[in-house]
Amino acid sequence: MFTVAVIGASGLLGRAVTRELDARAGWRVVPTAHRRTQARRTALDIRDSAAVASFVDRVRPDAIVIAAAERRPDICERDPQAARALNVDAVRTIASAARQCGAWVLSISTDYVFNGSAPPYRIDDSPAPLNAYGHSKLEGERALAESTDFGCVLRLPLLYGPVVDWSESAVTSLVPAIVASKAPGASPAPMDAWATRYPTYTPDVAYAIRGMLEQHADGKTIRGIAQWSGDEPMTKFEIASRIARALCIDARLEPQAASVEATPRPRDCHLDSSRLEALGIGRRTPFDVAIADVLAGSLEPVPALPR
Structure with missing residues (x-):
């Protein structure tokens, strides 16, 4: 049976x-989480190398997807050591344990490894991060490559999807201000109209990851770097306007x-997705369709307007 461990399955x-x-x-899926261990998730602190080694030795996965990370740029800027523990050291630890049992590792990275001055970015373009988050994720990419030759980095842009609270995504975090x-008598909500983003729906990313795993299960393992991105450019102001319309x-x-x-952020880090597209991997749900589903299905109710 093909076994996949999903590290950071609560995010x-x-x-x-x-x-x-x-x-x-026909697949066995073993999800882990640091704190939210309900719904069959195995408790795992990926900063604990002994715990990681024990988990991998016990599960013996064919593949590991590392979805755990410190993804908040402002937090990374204030505490780069804590960010490094998750975004770099933990990747090295997991990849080293995976190498012992021959598991393929897929590690999630970010468009913030680029400085945003010359999009679109291909997988072989030179990274030049502007902030601590981008630096930590770039170091994480290198940690994977140094720890195993049987892995792949998947770079992703701004993510949104079904949430347990609005702050989980920089897209849905706009909802309370939009409503307020x-x-x-309320003042207008200021929204960034400077940086261009490519919001990408997490179920679409999951579908692409499934396609990559199917390639691996069929003996056509993808190695090195891949990228996936939504294809609708918009600023936060435009995102907020479309959320308000929804x-x-x-x-x-x-x-x-x-x-x-x-925290400095790049202006436009559009990721070229042609490597996966050429393999027939991936799909893109239109933003207006996806955000309507997110707003309708969120576990956190839309804030009520003050009376």
């Missing part, structure tokens, strides 16, 4: 990957023509 992407792989007949801007809210949004982020 935004990890849940989508687990759900997608569970639907694959409609209240009588909520049927006449929101008051104020576009910000210059970046106001405390």
